[in-house]
Amino acid sequence: MKYIDGFRDPDAAAYLTRRLQAAAARMSRPMHLMEVCGTHTMAIARSGLRQLMPPSIELLSGPGCPVCVTPAGYLNAALALARQGFIIATFGDMVRVPAASGSLEAARAAGAAVEVCYSPENALHLARAHPDRQVVFLAVGFETTIAPIITTILSARQNGIENYSLLCAFKRIPPALSALVADPEVSIDAFICPPHVSAIIGSQAFQPFVADGLPCVVAGFEPLDILYAVTTLAELLQAGRSELINQYERVVRPGGNKRALALFERLLTPIDAEWRGLGAIPDSGYGLVRDAARYDAGERFGLTVGPGLDPSGCRCGDVLKGKLRPDRCPLFGRVCTPIEPAGPCMVSSEGTCSAYFKYVQ
Amino acid sequence: MSEETVVLGHGSGGLLTRDFIKQEIVTRFGDGPLAELPDGARLPACRPDLVFTCDSYVVSPLIFPGGNIGDLAVHGTVNDIAVSGGDPRWLSVGLILEEGLPLATVRTVLDSIAQSADACGVTVATGDTKVVVRGQCDGMYINTAGIGEALEGFELSARRVKPGDRILASGFLGDHGIAVMAVRKGIAIHGAPASDTAPVHNLVRAIGECAPQVRFMRDPTRGGLAAVLSEVVAGQAFGLEVDEANLPFSPGARAVAELLGLDLLHVASEGRMIAICAPEAAPEILSKWRALPEGAGAVDIGRAGEHDKGRVVLATTIGGRRLVGLPSGELLPRIC
Numbered sequence: 001m002k003y004i005d006g007f008r009d010p011d012a013a014a015y016l017t018r019r020l021q022a023a024a025a026r027m028s029r030p031m032h033l034m035e036v037c038g039t040h041t042m043a044i045a046r047s048g049l050r051q052l053m054p055p056s057i058e059l060l061s062g063p064g065c066p067v068c069v070t071p072a073g074y075l076n077a078a079l080a081l082a083r084q085g086f087i088i089a090t091f092g093d094m095v096r097v098p099a100a101s102g103s104l105e106a107a108r109a110a111g112a113a114v115e116v117c118y119s120p121e122n123a124l125h126l127a128r129a130h131p132d133r134q135v136v137f138l139a140v141g142f143e144t145t146i147a148p149i150i151t152t153i154l155s156a157r158q159n160g161i162e163n164y165s166l167l168c169a170f171k172r173i174p175p176a177l178s179a180l181v182a183d184p185e186v187s188i189d190a191f192i193c194p195p196h197v198s199a200i201i202g203s204q205a206f207q208p209f210v211a212d213g214l215p216c217v218v219a220g221f222e223p224l225d226i227l228y229a230v231t232t233l234a235e236l237l238q239a240g241r242s243e244l245i246n247q248y249e250r251v252v253r254p255g256g257n258k259r260a261l262a263l264f265e266r267l268l269t270p271i272d273a274e275w276r277g278l279g280a281i282p283d284s285g286y287g288l289v290r291d292a293a294r295y296d297a298g299e300r301f302g303l304t305v306g307p308g309l310d311p312s313g314c315r316c317g318d319v320l321k322g323k324l325r326p327d328r329c330p331l332f333g334r335v336c337t338p339i340e341p342a343g344p345c346m347v348s349s350e351g352t353c354s355a356y357f358k359y360v361q
Numbered sequence: 362m363s364e365e366t367v368v369l370g371h372g373s374g375g376l377l378t379r380d381f382i383k384q385e386i387v388t389r390f391g392d393g394p395l396a397e398l399p400d401g402a403r404l405p406a407c408r409p410d411l412v413f414t415c416d417s418y419v420v421s422p423l424i425f426p427g428g429n430i431g432d433l434a435v436h437g438t439v440n441d442i443a444v445s446g447g448d449p450r451w452l453s454v455g456l457i458l459e460e461g462l463p464l465a466t467v468r469t470v471l472d473s474i475a476q477s478a479d480a481c482g483v484t485v486a487t488g489d490t491k492v493v494v495r496g497q498c499d500g501m502y503i504n505t506a507g508i509g510e511a512l513e514g515f516e517l518s519a520r521r522v523k524p525g526d527r528i529l530a531s532g533f534l535g536d537h538g539i540a541v542m543a544v545r546k547g548i549a550i551h552g553a554p555a556s557d558t559a560p561v562h563n564l565v566r567a568i569g570e571c572a573p574q575v576r577f578m579r580d581p582t583r584g585g586l587a588a589v590l591s592e593v594v595a596g597q598a599f600g601l602e603v604d605e606a607n608l609p610f611s612p613g614a615r616a617v618a619e620l621l622g623l624d625l626l627h628v629a630s631e632g633r634m635i636a637i638c639a640p641e642a643a644p645e646i647l648s649k650w651r652a653l654p655e656g657a658g659a660v661d662i663g664r665a666g667e668h669d670k671g672r673v674v675l676a677t678t679i680g681g682r683r684l685v686g687l688p689s690g691e692l693l694p695r696i697c
Contacts, residue, residue, distance in 0.1 A: 004615060010606065013679035046624075048681020109366075223679045338689035339376060349622075359683040 007222030016224070016231045017052050023234040024054035031237050032058050032187050033230060034322055036173065037194035038065030038350025039221055045359035047223035057234060060322030063176055064194050065350040066141045067093045068320055069275045070169050073308030075099040078167060081136055082112040089123035090138040092116045097344045100309050120149045124156060127164035136297045139166035144196040146170050146286060147260040150267050153295045165297040168287060171273055173197050174205055175284035181214065186321050190233040192226065193218040195248045202256025203246040210244045220248040267292050274307050276344070277317025314343035319352050326356040333357060374584025375688035397518065400579065401445030403511065412447030412509040414438060419502050421695040423466060426540045427555030430503055431473035433697060436560050436631055437582070438507040439481045443562035444578040444634055446515030449481060454488040455504040460495040470501065481560045512565070514572030519593040521576040526665040527643040528601065529636045531564055531650055532658035533557065533611040534586055535618070535628035538696050543617050554613040559632030564656050567649045574642035580634050582697055587626040587685050589635050590673045600669030603685065605677045607662050627688045629696050637665065
C-alpha cells in the first residue's frame with residue numbers, strides 16, 4: 001500500500017505545509033502557480049489541497065484537458081461525419097460535450113454509430129469488424145495520448161486496414177504554455193508541469209521556461225507529489241531562483257520516451273492549431289506527415305475544421321487560461337452542471353469546472 | 362434533449378436518482394409513510410408495530426465472489442428492515458426467470474435464499490415465479506418484500522441529528538461494489554475483495570439499549586456512504602464532517618478503486634451499516650458492535666457540526682477539506 005498511503009501521509013504533509021507557510025511569509029508579492037494538467041486539477045480538488053495554500057499563493061488551473069481545449073468546430077465536423085453514417089470511435093469524455101449542433105450522445109440516441117473506446121486499439125478492432133464502413137477515431141489529445149493513437153497507423157498499415165482514419169486534433173503543451181506566458185491578461189510565476197506529457201517529451205522540454213525566469217517542477221499525481229511541487233516552487237520564487245526540478249523521477253526522464261519521440265518524428269509534423277479559449281497558436285498542434293495522409297480523415301473526406309461557436313454564455317475559454325475561477329462563471333451550478341453541461345470543462349473528468357462542482361463549489 | 366427517457370443514472374443512487382424520486386415518486390405517493398423515504402416504512406394508521414419494505418435485485422453476474430443474487434436479496438431486505446428499527450420476520454420472493462437459464466443456477470440461488478433466510482431467522486412466507494422469453498431479462502431478477510416487528514425505543518429520523526453527534530460505520534465499506542465490478546471487468550487482482558453481503562440485524566439488536574440515543578441508521582448500498590450522508594444532510598441546519606484517515610476501506614478495495622478511478626465513498630456495501638448517534642452513546646455502540654464478528658471493524662468516522670450546513674465535507678489525510686457529493690452519472694450499474 002505504500003503507493004497510496006506513502007503519498008498521502010499526514011506527517012509529511014504537515015512538514016511540507018510548514019515549509020510552504022514559511023516561504024510564503026517571506027514573499028514580497030502574491031505568486032501565481034499554474035497546474036497545467038487536468039488530472040492535477042482534479043487531484044488538488046479531491047485532496048482539498050487548495051485550503052492549505054497560504055494567501056500569497058494562488059493555484060491557477062491550466063489548459064491541460066484535451067477535450068476542453070478542442071474547439072467547437074472540431075465537434076461539429078465529428079457530428080457531421082456521425083450523421084453521414086461513419087462509425088465514430090472516441091474516448092468517453094468527448095461523448096457528452098455539447099456543441100451548437102448537438103452532442104455525440106444525442107447523435108447516438110438518434111441512431112448514429114458512436115462507439116466509446118478505452119484504447120485506440122479498440123477503434124482498429126471496430127474497423128476490422130466493419131470492413132464495409134468507414135471508422136473515424138476522434139484523435140484528441142496531448143503528447144501522452146498521441147503516442148498510442150499514432151501506433152494504430154502502423155498497425156493499420158501492417159494489417160492492410162483501409163477503412164480507418166483519424167480526425168486529428170493533436171495538441172502540443174509547450175507552445176500553449178508559451179502563448180499563456182506571453183498573454184498580458186494572464187499572470188503566471190511558475191509551472192507545475194504535466195507529468196504524463198513529460199513522460200513522453202521529457203522534463204528538459206520545460207527548460208526554456210526556466211531560462212525565462214519561471215521555475216518548473218514536474219510532479220506526480222498524488223497529493224504529496226503536488227504539495228511538494230508547490231512548496232518547492234514557493235521556496236524557489238522566494239529565493240528568486242529559477243530551476244527545473246523533476247520530482248516525478250519514478251516515471252519521467254529528462255529526455256522523455258525515445259521510442260515515442262522517434263515515432264512522432266516519423267509520422268507527425270508540427271502545425272498551427274486552434275485552442276478553445278487560447279485561440280490559434282503557431283506550431284501548437286501536430287498533423288500527419290504526407291506519407292500518412294491517407295489516415296487523416298480531414299484530408300481523406302475533404303473536411304474543413306473551423307473554430308466554431310462556443311455555447312452561449314459559456315466561459316470555458318477564460319477558465320482554461322486560468323483567468324476565471326469556475327464558480328465565478330454565471331452559468332456554473334445553475335444552467336451548467338455535470339448532468340446538463342453547457343461547456344466541456346463541466347463534462348470532462350479532467351475539467352476544471354467539473355472538479356469544482358464535485359469537490360469545491 | 363427533446364424526448365425524455367430513462368437513463369442508467371436514474372438507478373445509480375446519485376443525483377439523478379434523487380431528482381427522479383423527488384419529482385416522480387414523492388409527488389404522487391409522498392403524503393403517507395413514504396414522505397421521508399425510509400428504507401422500511403412504519404404503518405402508523407393500522408399496525409405501528411410493523412416495518413414494511415420492498416426491494417428488487419438485478420445484479421450482474423448472478424454469482425459473484427462472496428455471494429449470489431439469492432443471499433443478496435435476503436440480506437438486502439433484512440437490512441432495510443433492520444436499519445428502519447425493525448426485527449425482520451417475513452419475506453416474499455418473486456422470481457423473474459429468463460428462458461434458457463440453467464436450472465442448476467436457479468437451484469444454487471434458491472439454496473442460498475433458504476440458507477440465508479434461515480440464518481437471519483426470517484421465513485419466506487409467499488412468492489411468485491414468472492418466466493420471460495429469452496432476451497427479455499438477463500438470467501434472473503428477484504423482487505422481495507419484507508415485514509419486521511418494530512424494535513422498541515428507536516425513533517429514527519435525519520431531523521433528530523444534532524451538532525456534536527457521531528457518525529459510526531460497522532466495518533469496511535465498498536467491498537461489495539468493488540467485488541462485483543472487478544469480476545465483471547475481468548480484473549483478476551490478487552487480494553481483490555469478496556462481496557460483504559451479510560445481514561446487519563444483529564448489529565441493530567445489539568444496540569437496542571442505546572436506541573433512544575440513535576438518531577439515524579442506514580445501510581450504505583447504491584451511492585455508498587456519500588449517498589447516505591448526503592441524504593441525511595439535505596436541507597438540514599447542520600453539516601457532516603468525515604475524517605478520511607478513519608474511513609474503513611479494505612486494502613483490496615482501495616487497490617482496485619485506485620486502478621479503476623473509483624471513489625470508494627460512492628461504492629456500495631451490502632452487509633454494513635452507518636449509525637448517527639448522540640456522542641455519549643458512541644463508545645458503547647462501538648464496543649457492542651465490535652463484540653460481534655460482523656461489527657469487528659466498527660469505527661467512528663466523523664461528526665455532525667454547525668459549520669457547512671446542509672453539506673458533507675471530507676477532512677483529507679493531508680489536512681485539506683473537500684465537498685462530498687452525490688455521483689452525477691452512473692458508476693456501477695446493476696450492482697445489486
